[in-house]
Amino acid sequence: MHDVAAAAGVSQATVSLVLNSAPGSRFSADTRQRVWDAVEELGYRTNAHAKVLREGVSGMIGFIGDTVATSPFAGAIIEGAQERAWEEGLLLLTINTGGDKKLEAASLDTMLSYKVAGVVYAAMYNRYLEVPKALAGVPSVVLNAQDKDGKLPSVAPDEVRGGYTATRRLIEAGHTQIGMINIETLESGLPAAVGRFEGYRQAVAEAGIEVDPSFIRFGEGGETHGYAYGMELLGASRRPTAIFCANDRTAWGVYQAAAELQISIPGDVSIIGFDNQSTLAPFLRPGLTTLELPFAAMGRQAVDFLLQGAQPDGQVKLMDCPLIERSSVSHPKEKP
Amino acid sequence: MHDVAAAAGVSQATVSLVLNSAPGSRFSADTRQRVWDAVEELGYRTNAHAKVLREGVSGMIGFIGDTVATSPFAGAIIEGAQERAWEEGLLLLTINTGGDKKLEAASLDTMLSYKVAGVVYAAMYNRYLEVPKALAGVPSVVLNAQDKDGKLPSVAPDEVRGGYTATRRLIEAGHTQIGMINIETLESGLPAAVGRFEGYRQAVAEAGIEVDPSFIRFGEGGETHGYAYGMELLGASRRPTAIFCANDRTAWGVYQAAAELQISIPGDVSIIGFDNQSTLAPFLRPGLTTLELPFAAMGRQAVDFLLQGAQPDGQVKLMDCPLIERSSVSHPKEKP
Structure with a gap:
């Protein structure tokens, strides 16, 4: 403050008042300008707080x-x-x-x-x-x-639209036996679980597909449930030809189940995920088709x-x- | 400032000066206290900048x-x-x-x-x-x-110690044919690559193991190189019984190569990783033994x-x- 006062040619009290004053205080515009010039010349750094006090907003x-x-x-x-x-x-x-x-x-x-x-x-x-x-x-x-x-x-x-797009992709490839492994129950109210399921439901209904209820599972969004439900869906005598996994980690579990059951992706079953996790989806074999958050x-x-x-x-x-x-x-x- | 002055029973100029003064200014401790009490009563929020100006440090x-x-x-x-x-x-x-x-x-x-x-x-x-x-x-x-x-x-x-610990774990399990897939060249100077390799070198040297140079590879730290070098190391007629992968992603690639070659982990080859990536290492099958960053x-x-x-x-x-x-x-x- 001493340095600012000296550089501006005013008293320290003036510097104090200018630094804390609202516009329209009793100092002239010229005095205020000189103080702020000195402040800036001597380094904005130590006076950011004063600057915000003066201007009312920070960057x-x-x-x-x-x-x-x-x-x-x-x-x-x-x-x-x-x-x-x-x-x-x-x-x-x-x-x-x-x-x-x-x-x-x-x-x-x-x-x-x-x-x-x-x-x-x-x-x-x-x-x-x-x-x-x-x-x-x-x-x-x-x-x-x-x-x-x-x-x-x-x-x-837009979870609903995402779920619709994923399911629509499978329908357009010619699938009608389309399973889904969700990442939570609908009762959870989780928008990702509720919305993605709603999109799935809309897409199959619009295409006139009646889904076998046994093709639908509700996991917890991890690889473990993907694997477990993947084993159930793909190990059954009547199995879906495509599965919409409501996230990529679930899809990874289904990949592991498919490998164990010697079921080929996408030869025997098509898989679509959700999230596009950068360290996972591109590195699965084959690379996972998915929706990006x-x-x-x-x-x-x-x-x-x-x-x-x-x-x-x-x-x-x-x-x-x-x-x-x-x-x-x-x-x-x-x-x- | 008007409100603070009224609450403290002082002039606005006094408030200004107190807010901006170093300790030891010409106001009494009591006056300063009253101003700061009023400031705090009326809301610390609008005065954080003034507070920092006064105390010189922020929280x-x-x-x-x-x-x-x-x-x-x-x-x-x-x-x-x-x-x-x-x-x-x-x-x-x-x-x-x-x-x-x-x-x-x-x-x-x-x-x-x-x-x-x-x-x-x-x-x-x-x-x-x-x-x-x-x-x-x-x-x-x-x-x-x-x-x-x-x-x-x-x-x-401590990359060196980590590399040493990983390799030592394999040696203590009884391995002498220990490969390593590094995540960068040594010329890169990358501490993780240089240090983990140095730890590996120390551990095998200390155990009197002479490593077959063909068991060592330098990838780029991704799953792709893990897979490619995994195919080379595990597909060779003479192969290591254990591989230290200098990160988990590389290990994942080796897992995929092993699956393709129908080589069992850890039955046919032991794998140890590095990083302990939370979304990867626990979910590989079998779970990946690794070093945690x-x-x-x-x-x-x-x-x-x-x-x-x-x-x-x-x-x-x-x-x-x-x-x-x-x-x-x-x-x-x-x-x-």
Whole structure:
């Protein structure tokens, strides 16, 4: 402050007052300018706080994730958000709460106190969640989830359309005996499980296909259930010619079951997954045809909402999950 | 400021001066206390910047990662760092630069301007790197990497000891025909490749085992090279009875080659990996015995260094990679 005062040719008290004053204080525009010039000349660094006090906003967007930053795949959501923010010269400040509500409250308090331009509140997996009340104090968007109260704008994957696209891909290849291994029960209410199943149901109904109920299983989204239900479905005397696995890990389990039963993919059975996990789907043999969770695009969209002001209008933006073609789907061997 | 002045019973100019004054300014302790009490009563939130200006430090640690937050597995490093920081009531503010040097500079500038208590500078994979000069201005630690100039304290995995432990595990099971598929050439200088190989070399030398040079391969760390070199090593007339794969993805490729060649793991060949990738190693059949990269412990250690003041003393803390036993290692079938 001493240096700033000397450089600006004013008293330290003036510097103090200018740094903390709202526009229209009793100093002339010229004096204020000289103080800020001196501040900037002597290094913006030590005065970022003063600058925010003066201007009321910082060049930052807050990103609060439950375990997004540390979950193996949803991290791309941060990349997308950050890329979009940085295009506008904004930094994305990420805090990972691990679901700890006290840490979350402290994080939000810190972000709001530092005058972030907005907050992205992100979940590791798509669900309906209760948002912290403090988000009402700043433009906010719920990402990879939906606000239970329907107030904050949300960005989430279009699970129904994804399930429809996956199933439609199998139908167009000529399959009518199409099984599904879901990643949770419908009673769970998990949007991915409910939505992907609904898409499957719509696609088969539209095609006039009546699905054998024994072709449908509800696992827990891991490789273990994929393997177990894969053994059941593929080991049965009457088996589906195609299986929609509601995530890639389930599909991996079905691959292992098929290998054990010496059933060829896609020769004997076509498999389609969901998620397009980057370390898994391309490396299965054959490569897994699947739907991609558009994490990066979702991250960008959330920041776009903030840049547009993000009113609490309950808007829900459902993002398309593109089909990623690899080699696990072909025509059925014979008409059933 | 008007409200604070009214609540504290002082003038607005006094509030301004107190908010910006160093201790020992011309106001009495009582006046200063009244101003700060009023500030806190009226909401800490809008005054975090003033508080930092007054106290000179914020309750935050900065974490700058290249792609740590978005790489599938290194994210646990953030969890560890954050957990340790939060134990001290500090928030971990993460910025993910994606390797963009301009973004990195802006991020560092922001963090320093916001008076973070220290900065963790983290890399997605272990290497020697040039650290930004700005880190000299604040306690800093290099994480999952080492400062090329040997100045900043660093926390990195003990790759040599890990390679030694992995190889020693195979030797103790009775193997003498031990191959290795590395994840890079030694010329790459990549600590994981060079160190894990050095550990392998030490273990076999110590046991008096002379390794057939044809049992050693240098891949690129992916499943594709694991598969290709697995086919070569396991398809040869004279083959190793055990293979140390220098990462889990390489091991997965070898598993696929073994399945294709109808070679049983661990019956015909024992496999040990490295990394303990959470979505891969436990789900291979049989489960992969491997060394764990201690990401969470490394993250904690980095924050510990900061809490201790983190002098630029060039200290390098090498963290042990624990052996994770599963089912891919057994005794060799017969003495060679």
